[in-house]
């Protein structure tokens with residue numbers, strides 16, 4: 001059915017191409033390209049069967065990307081490199097007339113700040129070129145956004161309150177490690193918290209608001225209010241929301257390490273001089289931390305991510321909780337990567353499938369909640385991320 005170019009050979013890239021390779025009726029040809037070609041080759045070898053071609057590319061170099069896209073001629077480029085590359089890859093897709101999909105919104109390298117404005121600014125150019133760009137198609141953002149649009153379509157006339165709850169109750173056996181790219185992860189969790197209430201953003205100090213929340217099959221876990229990118233598009237696309245928040249669990253050990261890392265300056269993004277050469281502290285830290293892609297083997301426990309929604313249906317107040325629990329060990333057994341990479345990579349593969357099947361295809365730049373959620377939700381269950389619905393339960397608001 002279609003030919004795809006996947007960029008980024010990390011934990012998420014491993015899952016995306018493994019899942020795509022298992023669906024030859026949809027993903028006829030697959031190429032994995034990244035900065036370090038040997039990583040692409042290792043992933044392709046693990047999958048076997050000559051299903052995945054590989055290439056080297058620096059995704060910060062638009063002419064290099066254009067050359068690769070022109071020579072391979074994919075139907076769509078799937079960006080699972082880092083958020084810094086988003087705009088370069090979007091530029092290359094525009095120049096070559098190819099569709100685009102990613103899992104994380106653009107963030108400038110020199111400033112720990114992410115928002116959709118930079119990517120939404122491509123709307124007119126993609127529309128004029130007749131090209132589709134699908135933004136934020138991992139789990140959160142991604143599945144959480146689709147859960148919200150599914151709730152709006154099937155269970156509510158108006159959404160009023162939304163809590164996105166993200167729990168990782170897994171144990172990787174390391175004193176400190178991040179579950180996806182350490183640089184992006186630490187930049188995300190150390191910034192101020194922010195949530196939407198009564199038509200405006202409320203900013204909090206990092207980890208200032210927290211409380212225990214109960215997660216299915218896991219139990220209570222201390223959960224911290226942080227800012228997360230899907231809140232920005234969801235409050236825009238669902239203007240009836242009176243409040244929208246994002247909660248993530250962190251263990252005490254993780255928070256202690258994070259505090260020390262910050263206090264000693266290792267989370268810094270400004271270059272410093274070290275023995276005659278410039279280094280960026282957080283990039284050096286990434287080099288000494290465990291590679292998230294290597295955490296899988298001894299990872300036990302599960303993740304639980306979902307949306308808790310309160311709103312009105314037929315004049316009555318209703319609550320709805322939709323979630324997925326994912327086992328790290330099952331994810332590793334299937335793809336060689338842990339649960340966080342799995343829960344991000346599978347939705348990226350499904351979003352790509354939606355595009356190739358013509359179900360999520362319209363000229364312009366769109367967040368995933370702007371497409372029909374139904375075919376995507378059906379594939380989630382079929383492809384390893386089944387979801388559970390609870391109606392009219394206590395949402396711990």
Ligand code: NDP
Nearest residue numbers: 008009010011012035036059081104138139140141180181
């Ligand atoms: P990793 O750091 O494991 O992998 C990133 C890969 O991108 C690496 O292989 C890296 O190459 C490659 N890369 C980096 N820069 C370039 C470049 N300039 N040119 C070509 N390749 C490059 O990250 P993850 O797999 O953990 O995460 C991938 C993406 O998924 C991130 O953007 C992250 O924010 C997003 N994500 C989204 C989630 C969601 O639910 N929506 C959740 C988790 C992650 P090299 O190996 O040479 O370093």
